[in-house]
Amino acid sequence: xxxxxxxxxxxxxxxxxxxxxxxxxxxxxxxxxxxxxxxxxxxxxxxxxxxxxxxxxxxxxxxxxxxxxxxxxxxxxxxxxxxxxxxxxxxxxxxxxxxxxxxx
Amino acid sequence: xxxxxxxxxxxxxxxxxxxxxxxxxxxxxxxxxxxxxxxxxxxxxxxxxxxxxxxxxxxxxxxxxxxxxxxxxxxxxxxxxxxxxxxxxxxxxxxxxxxxxxxx
DNA sequence: TTCATATTTCAATTATCCTTGAAATGTATA
DNA sequence: TATACATTTCAAGGATAATTGAAATATGAA
Numbered sequence: 001x002x003x004x005x006x007x008x009x010x011x012x013x014x015x016x017x018x019x020x021x022x023x024x025x026x027x028x029x030x031x032x033x034x035x036x037x038x039x040x041x042x043x044x045x046x047x048x049x050x051x052x053x054x055x056x057x058x059x060x061x062x063x064x065x066x067x068x069x070x071x072x073x074x075x076x077x078x079x080x081x082x083x084x085x086x087x088x089x090x091x092x093x094x095x096x097x098x099x100x101x102x103x104x
Numbered sequence: 105x106x107x108x109x110x111x112x113x114x115x116x117x118x119x120x121x122x123x124x125x126x127x128x129x130x131x132x133x134x135x136x137x138x139x140x141x142x143x144x145x146x147x148x149x150x151x152x153x154x155x156x157x158x159x160x161x162x163x164x165x166x167x168x169x170x171x172x173x174x175x176x177x178x179x180x181x182x183x184x185x186x187x188x189x190x191x192x193x194x195x196x197x198x199x200x201x202x203x204x205x206x207x208x
Numbered sequence: 209t210t211c212a213t214a215t216t217t218c219a220a221t222t223a224t225c226c227t228t229g230a231a232a233t234g235t236a237t238a
Numbered sequence: 239t240a241t242a243c244a245t246t247t248c249a250a251g252g253a254t255a256a257t258t259g260a261a262a263t264a265t266g267a268a
Binding site: 034035036039046047049050051053054068069070071 | 213214215216217218
Binding site for chain 1: 255259
């Protein structure tokens with residue numbers, strides 16, 4: 001992961017609707033959640049939800065799979081973890097001060 | 105930290121120049137670094153560097169202090185740590201899958 | 209095939225962000 | 239005071255991102 005890739009991922013997280021999507025999908029677990037249910041859960045119109053889901057899926061932060069008429073979305077922990085690792089280890093050079101500040 | 109605040113911080117990190125600034129300031133350590141030196145280090149014009157420094161300082165990710173003619177910037181690990189904690193614990197509910205994915 | 213459901217895509221509009229270079233501000237020194 | 243240095247601020251223009259509602263696509267069922 002380089003600075004350009006990381007900055008795009010941070011951009012994907014720079015919106016309250018998209019953070020709500022991530023949270024909803026973490027709660028939903030491995031079963032995932034349909035686009036329609038996500039839209040209701042985050043309080044957005046179908047097209048607005050779809051717009052944000054597309055952004056998250058394009059950046060790889062969430063995964064999409066069709067199940068009959070529905071599109072099921074799931075969180076991609078590997079991608080989120082990769083971004084956290086970039087920030088902690090690469091960008092911030094594994095700073096122990098930073099580690100203390102997030103209790104890990 | 106709530107979704108709106110976190111999304112603003114992620115927005116602050118959603119630019120390669122600003123990630124370079126963070127990295128430079130982590131390297132610089134507690135002594136910090138002047139705006140001019142940062143501009144040279146990240147390869148940006150003074151006004152462009154200043155624009156990005158202002159964004160980072162406004163969001164609290166970096167701290168600023170005047171020293172004679174120079175403005176010295178330092179990284180604010182507490183703020184970055186707060187964001188990582190939000191993402192790991194609040195947004196992603198302390199998911200063990202996510203922890204494994206960033207090796208922490 | 210025809211209809212309903214689920215979701216995306218598109219076009220138009222508005223809003224936000226980024227870059228550039230010139231001008232303004234604050235600080236120190238002669 | 240006058241001058242140089244360090245940095246920011248401003249205005250203008252261009253680039254991206256977000257919102258809305260209508261239309262298009264994909265799937266499944268009658």
